[in-house]
Amino acid sequence: MHGLKRELTLEIVxxxxxxxxxxxxIVLILSIFLTLIFNSLPSLKAFGLKFFYGKTWDPxxxxxxxxxxxxxxxxTSFLALIISLPFSFSISIFLGEYFREGRISSxxxxxxxxxxxxxxxIYGFWGLFVLAPLMRIVQMKLGFTPYGVGILTASIILSIxxxxxxxxxxxxxxxxxxxxxxxxxYSLGATKSEVIRKIILPYASSGIISGIILSLxxxxxxxxxxxxxxxxxxxxxxxxxxxxNTMASVIANEFAEATxxxxxxxxxxxxxxxxxxxxxxxxxxxxxxxxxTAV
Amino acid sequence: xxxxxxxxxxLNAYYFxxxxxxxxxxxxxxxxxxxxxxxxxxxxxxxxxxxxxxxxLSPGARVTGKIFLQDKNIYEMEPMVxxxxxxxxxxxxxxxxxxxxxxxxxxxxxxxxxRLSKEEEEKIVEETLRKVGLWDEVKDSxxxxxxxxxxxxxxxxxxxxxxxxxxxxxxMDEPTSALDPISAAKIEExxxxxxxxxxxVIVTHNLQQASRISDYTAFLLLGxxxxxxxxxxxxxxxxxxxxxxYLLGKFG
Amino acid sequence: xxxxIYIRILKDRLFKIFIILxxxxxxxxxxxxxxxxxxxxxxxxxxxxxxNLPKPVGEKGGGIAxxxxxxxxxxxxxxxxxxxxxVSAGIYLSENKNKKLSNVVSxxxxxxxxxxxxxxGIIAYLWVVRPMGRFxxxxxxxxxxxxxxxxxxxxxEETINLIPESLKEASLSxxxxxxxxxxxxxxxxxxxxxLTGILLGISRIAGETAPLLFTAFGxxxxxxxxxxxxxxLPHLIYNYAKSPFPEWHQKAWAASFILILIVFTLNILxxxxxxxxxxxx
Numbered sequence: 133m134h135g136l137k138r139e140l141t142l143e144i145v146x147x148x149x150x151x152x153x154x155x156x157x158i159v160l161i162l163s164i165f166l167t168l169i170f171n172s173l174p175s176l177k178a179f180g181l182k183f184f185y186g187k188t189w190d191p192x193x194x195x196x197x198x199x200x201x202x203x204x205x206x207x208t209s210f211l212a213l214i215i216s217l218p219f220s221f222s223i224s225i226f227l228g229e230y231f232r233e234g235r236i237s238s239x240x241x242x243x244x245x246x247x248x249x250x251x252x253x254i255y256g257f258w259g260l261f262v263l264a265p266l267m268r269i270v271q272m273k274l275g276f277t278p279y280g281v282g283i284l285t286a287s288i289i290l291s292i293x294x295x296x297x298x299x300x301x302x303x304x305x306x307x308x309x310x311x312x313x314x315x316x317x318y319s320l321g322a323t324k325s326e327v328i329r330k331i332i333l334p335y336a337s338s339g340i341i342s343g344i345i346l347s348l349x350x351x352x353x354x355x356x357x358x359x360x361x362x363x364x365x366x367x368x369x370x371x372x373x374x375x376x377n378t379m380a381s382v383i384a385n386e387f388a389e390a391t392x393x394x395x396x397x398x399x400x401x402x403x404x405x406x407x408x409x410x411x412x413x414x415x416x417x418x419x420x421x422x423x424x425t426a427v
Numbered sequence: 428x429x430x431x432x433x434x435x436x437x438l439n440a441y442y443f444x445x446x447x448x449x450x451x452x453x454x455x456x457x458x459x460x461x462x463x464x465x466x467x468x469x470x471x472x473x474x475x476x477x478x479x480x481x482x483x484l485s486p487g488a489r490v491t492g493k494i495f496l497q498d499k500n501i502y503e504m505e506p507m508v509x510x511x512x513x514x515x516x517x518x519x520x521x522x523x524x525x526x527x528x529x530x531x532x533x534x535x536x537x538x539x540x541x542r543l544s545k546e547e548e549e550k551i552v553e554e555t556l557r558k559v560g561l562w563d564e565v566k567d568s569x570x571x572x573x574x575x576x577x578x579x580x581x582x583x584x585x586x587x588x589x590x591x592x593x594x595x596x597x598x599m600d601e602p603t604s605a606l607d608p609i610s611a612a613k614i615e616e617x618x619x620x621x622x623x624x625x626x627x628v629i630v631t632h633n634l635q636q637a638s639r640i641s642d643y644t645a646f647l648l649l650g651x652x653x654x655x656x657x658x659x660x661x662x663x664x665x666x667x668x669x670x671x672x673y674l675l676g677k678f679g
Numbered sequence: 680x681x682x683x684i685y686i687r688i689l690k691d692r693l694f695k696i697f698i699i700l701x702x703x704x705x706x707x708x709x710x711x712x713x714x715x716x717x718x719x720x721x722x723x724x725x726x727x728x729x730x731n732l733p734k735p736v737g738e739k740g741g742g743i744a745x746x747x748x749x750x751x752x753x754x755x756x757x758x759x760x761x762x763x764x765x766v767s768a769g770i771y772l773s774e775n776k777n778k779k780l781s782n783v784v785s786x787x788x789x790x791x792x793x794x795x796x797x798x799x800g801i802i803a804y805l806w807v808v809r810p811m812g813r814f815x816x817x818x819x820x821x822x823x824x825x826x827x828x829x830x831x832x833x834x835x836e837e838t839i840n841l842i843p844e845s846l847k848e849a850s851l852s853x854x855x856x857x858x859x860x861x862x863x864x865x866x867x868x869x870x871x872x873x874l875t876g877i878l879l880g881i882s883r884i885a886g887e888t889a890p891l892l893f894t895a896f897g898x899x900x901x902x903x904x905x906x907x908x909x910x911x912l913p914h915l916i917y918n919y920a921k922s923p924f925p926e927w928h929q930k931a932w933a934a935s936f937i938l939i940l941i942v943f944t945l946n947i948l949x950x951x952x953x954x955x956x957x958x959x960x
Contacts, residue, residue, distance in 0.1 A: 135540075136505060139856050146858030150774070153767035154784045157832075160825070161787050164794070164802050171805055222701035230698065243706040249942055250712060251886020253913040254935050257920050258712050261928070292708045299705075323687055325694035346793075353795025355889040356913075360920065380797045380889070387801065388893040403801045407794060414793040418786070479852060486777055511854030521845040524958045525867045535853040538863055574959075585849070592853065 165407070172401035174394055183401060189366040189382075191390070196398035198405075200368045204376035207283050207369065208358060209351040212290035213344065220295045220347075224302025224340075229328055232307070248296035256360030259289040264361060267373075276373045281363035284372045289357050298347035301421075305339030306332060308425060342420035349413035353406065355380040379406050432457040432626050433478065433596060434495040440473050443487035447473045449650045451492070455596070455643075460618060460627045462641035462658065464634065466678060469647040471630045475598045478628070479513040480506040496595060511539070514589035518601045520581035522573035522588070529569040531584055532556065535592040555591045559583040559617055579610020586617065590625060597621065599629040603636065615640050634674065638662045646670045713939075720936030723929055729937075733899055736924050743934050745901040746915040749816070750941070752903065753895060753911055754881055756820025761827040761880070766873060768828075769835025770861065792829035799825050800890035808894055816902070816909035819895025823887060827880040834876025838869040871956035875949045882945035886938055888913035912938045 175183065179196060186197015223244065231237040264280035271278045309332050317327045333340070363375020364385055377385070379402045390396045433455035440448035448470045455461050463471045476482040477490055480501060493500045501509045522531050532552045536543055543551070552569065556562040561583050565576070573584055582602060589597060599618070603611035618627055618640050631637050637644055638658060645655040646667075654661060654670045665671045672678060727742050734741030768784065775781045799822045807818035842865055850860040866873070888911075891897075896908040897918060912934055919931035 136508065139507065139859075140505065143856050143858050146861070150767050150771040151780070153764045154771040154775075154780055156764055157768055157784050157787050157791070157828075160828075161791060164798075167802055167805050168798070219701050219705035222698045223705060225698050226702040230695065240702060240706070243709060245946070246943070247706065247709045249882060249946055250709070251888075251913060251938060251942060253886060253888045253916050254712065254716070254939060257916055257931060257935055258715060260920060261932075262711070262715055292705075295705050323691035325691040326687070328694075349793050353793065353797070355795060355797045356917065359889075360917070380795055383797050383801065384889055384892055387804070388896070400801060400805075403798045407798050410793050410795060411790055414790050415786075418789055481848060481851065484851070507854050507856050509854070510852055515848075515852035517845055517848065517852075519845060521843075521849040523846070523849065523864060523868075525864075534850075535855075538850060538853060538855040538859055540859075588849075588853070 168400060168404040168407055172397055172404045175397035175401040178394060179398075183398070184405075187368050191386070191392075191395050194392065194394050196394070198379070198398075198402055200366055201377050201379045201382050201402065203368060204283065204362065205352060205378040205380070207372065207376070208286045208290055208362070208378055209348055211283070211287035211372065212294060212351050213348060215287060215291035216295045216298060216347070217344075219291075220298040220302055223295070223299035224306055225328060227299075228303045228306030229324070229332065244296045244299060247292070252293070252354065252356040253360075255289050255293055256357035259285060259357060259361040263288065271373055276371075279363055279373065279375050281361045282373050282375045283362065283369055286358045286362040286376075286378075287372070289361055290351055290354055293354060293357060294347045294350050297350050298343050301343035301346060302340060305336045305343060305421075305424065308339070309335050336424075338420055339424040342417045342424065345413055345420070346417035349410050349417060352413065353380060353410050355384050359384045430457045431455060432497060433628075434493075435478075436493040436495065438474075438477060438492035438494065439490070440470070440477055440482060441487070441489040442485060447650050448477070451652050453645060453652060453655060455626065455628055457626050458622055458624075459642040460622050460629060460640055461643040461645065462637035463628065463630045463645045463647060464632065464637050464673075465647035466673065467632070468649075470650040471647050472600055474647065475515070475600060475628060475630055478596070479515050479598055480509050481515070511535070511592060512594055513596045513598060514592060514594035515598045515600065516582070516586050516589055516602050519605050520578060520585050522576075522581050522584050524572065524574050526573065527570045528556075528565050528573045528576075528584060531573045532587050532591050534588055551591055555587040558590065558620070559587045560613065561587065577610070579606050579613060582606060582610070582614060583617065586614070586621075590621070594625065596626045596628060599627060601630055601632065604631075604633070611636075646673065648673070716932065716936045716939060719929070719932035721933075723933035724936070728930075728933060732901055736922075736927070739926075741930075743912070743915060743930065743937070745898065746910045746912045746934065747937070748901060748903070749895070749898070749909040749911040750885060750913075752816055752905065752909060753819050753823060753891075754885060756816060756905055757823035757827055757884060758877070758881065760820060760824035761831055762877060765828050765831030765876075765880075766835050769832045769873075769876075770839055772832065772836045773839035788829045788832050791825070792833075794825075795889075796822075796826060796887055797889040797892075800892060800894055803890060803894045811906070813906075814894060814896035814908040816895050816905040816907065819891045819909065819911070820905070822890035822894050823884040826884050826887065826890065830880035830883060831873075831876050834879065835869075835873050838872025838876070839865065841872070842869050868958045871952050871958065874952050874956070878945050878949035878952065882942050882949070885945065886913050886942055888917050892917075912941075 175196065183196065183198055184202060185199050187199040188195055188197050189200060227237060227240060264285055267285045268278040268280035313331060314327055317331045358378055359381040362377060362381055364377060365375040366377055369376040383399050383402055387399050390399055431454040435451055435453040438448055438451040451474065463474060465471050473482060478494060482488050483490060493502060496512060523534055526534060529552055532555055533548055553562060556565065561580060564580065573581060576584060603614050615636065621627055641658045644658045644661045646653045648669055654665060654667045661670065662674065665674060727740055729742055730744050731742030732745050772781055772785055803818045803822035807821050808814055846868060847860055847865060850864045891911055891914050895911060897914050898908045898910045902909045916931045916934050919927040
């Protein structure tokens with residue numbers, strides 16, 4: 133049957149197309165990784181490990197040390213995480229325990245969704261024109277140089293941006309706590325907040341930790357908002373009011389103008405490092421969540 | 428026995444290491460209703476899913492043995508071809524939700540790219556819907572989606588869809604267990620009518636149903652075929668004590 | 680005895696207040712941002728703003744038409760690149776859950792989603808801009824496409840997962856081959872989910888700037904040629920915000936307002952798609 137033969141071939145073609153597109157993903161990630169390594173080679177060869185503790189970033193003399201950016205990244209990310217914690221934590225419990233369904237729940241959920249949908253550039257823009265002037269006033273009152281922009285400003289904006297993300301992971305994790313153990317606690321006379329603090333949170337702790345780790349990954353990769361309010365300074369920051377640069381923001385600021393192979397290669401190396409760090413952070417975070425949800 | 432349309436020879440079916448069907452040998456007679464019964468887990472659903480080669484789509488599924496559809500071993504045919512000749516109706520009605528009633532009936536043709544003229548289409552739709560007793564109920568809403576119908580009507584639609592292809596054998600996997608008693612009764616009536624033109628193999632765990640509508644009955648237990656004979660004989664004088672115990676409700 | 684219970688109940692009430700307070704406090708920035716966007720942006724909105732090209736600094740007037748068009752072209756290019764592969768990969772993952780390849784790819788999709796967008800900009804630069812010798816809409820589209828992929832793959836996978844097996848079996852039992860079953864029965868049933876995924880992916884990349892900084896690069900003129908640099912809304916906002924000119928700052932507010940409008944509209948659209956087209960089982 134001529135028609136049958138055609139169907140059988142199409143059958144095989146269809147299945148092949150599907151598996152090829154799956155393999156494409158593997159090829160894609162591998163290519164990204166290899167491209168980054170290959171283009172970092174000049175910088176890797178020139179500086180080796182010194183790259184990561186060298187504090188001078190000097191394109192003019194072709195001397196590149198990325199420590200300022202490492203410090204900037206770590207400071208902003210961790211600060212953002214700490215600032216966001218009480219808020220995302222509250223939202224997780226609000227939606228996961230107090231108001232699981234209903235209009236209040238949907239209302240808050242929509243607000244959070246809207247927050248999550250605001251593009252990074254608009255956060256940065258708003259940060260630059262609204263938050264930075266406010267920060268300047270605070271800095272003047274406290275006796276610091278009124279840059280306005282700097283690590284703290286960037287951390288605040290960053291924390292606002294990661295709240296929706298960590299809140300949704302937190303909520304899922306809390307919803308997964310089995311009702312049997314909650315009911316056991318209630319039946320012993322515990323109040324709701326006691327059940328939350330003493331039963332739910334400990335039970336969900338690994339899930340919550342993975343949520344924090346994944347939010348860290350988000351914070352590490354965030355570029356535009358940070359770039360606009362961090363002040364674009366390539367020296368080691370002195371305090372949280374100093375202007376600085378993160379790994380992502382220095383690439384954003386300098387890549388387009390990078391002349392010279394070594395300069396470009398140094399920036400690519402930073403990109404490689406970012407890639408690897410977010411790779412590991414995401415892997416670890418997802419692994420913990422998988423173990424938690426499988427239980 | 429009258430002429431057989433299906434001959435199952437030394438059939439063994441596995442899910443990974445689970446030996447679900449053990450050496451089944453069975454002959455299904457033409458234009459009769461054959462019931463396959465047995466307690467849960469006895470392999471009756473596995474058996475009919477082997478007949479239309481749906482079993483092999485399950486994870487870890489393996490089959491050895493032969494099944495002859497009128498002298499041709501279905502395992503030497505393309506699964507697609509087998510399924511066009513052997514239709515199936517499922518436990519939970521599953522009309523295509525994106526298609527109208529009209530298109531649902533014709534879906535066996537449309538999806539397979541078989542072109543029909545408008546007259547042929549309309550003839551098949553009316554004829555099949557009349558056969559299943561749905562025509563009067565839906566003739567004015569043929570182009571509406573099938574999902575607004577009641578459970579019993581949906582199931583009759585699914586039967587119509589299957590018989591529109593004029594299959595040699597119609598397999599039914601507990602077709603009434605998800606329906607209310609009135610709809611179930613209507614479908615049982617339908618099955619009795621269908622055997623004039625089709626061969627029906629019906630899996631059921633409802634003993635009364637089996638005795639009501641089938642001509643022949645096969646009793647399966649833990650993957651083995653215990654007994655197969657005319658329904659009347661099985662229900663009044665079973666040869667195997669296990670069959671008798673099942674019928675008396677001692678287990679299952 | 681009673682005092683102790685009284686304290687516990689007090690703690691309980693306070694805790695609840697704390698939770699509710701902080702939950703809604705965290706949404707405050709949303710209102711502030713929207714407020715400022717509307718307050719500062721609306722005054723600049725006009726037909727001229729939306730449909731004209733930018734004028735040099737100092738000259739009055741001018742608009743952001745090139746950026747709006749550019750954003751749409753970038754969306755088109757990245758959709759064209761990412762949708763076919765994304766949907767296919769999503770189908771593969773849903774249909775082959777037990778295979779090793781599936782598990783590996785699933786993990787890699789998660790990882791791809793976490794790759795910083797600036798790194799993807801570097802990649803698009805190295806893969807497209809350098810060999811081509813110039814910045815282009817195409818390179819920007821490539822970076823954005825890689826960003827859209829995980830979103831489309833995951834939502835397609837989830838959509839197909841939700842479609843009951845019985846539908847597939849109904850079609851297969853009629854002798855319909857697997858590929859036709861998929862294309863003619865399953866995909867149409869899951870269309871709303873796949874479309875939602877695409878819309879979500881688009882709304883994610885519509886506001887992206889970082890990967891465009893050194894790929895699409897920006898262009899003061901209208902450009903419809905994908906092999907040349909192109910302006911986009913987020914990029915224009917970035918440039919104008921950085922600049923020292925107050926008129927440009929003003930325009931940046933208005934452009935931000937338009938961008939948010941687009942993003943929120945896409946969001947609402949995807950919800951409507953689900954409402955109207957979702958097939959219920």
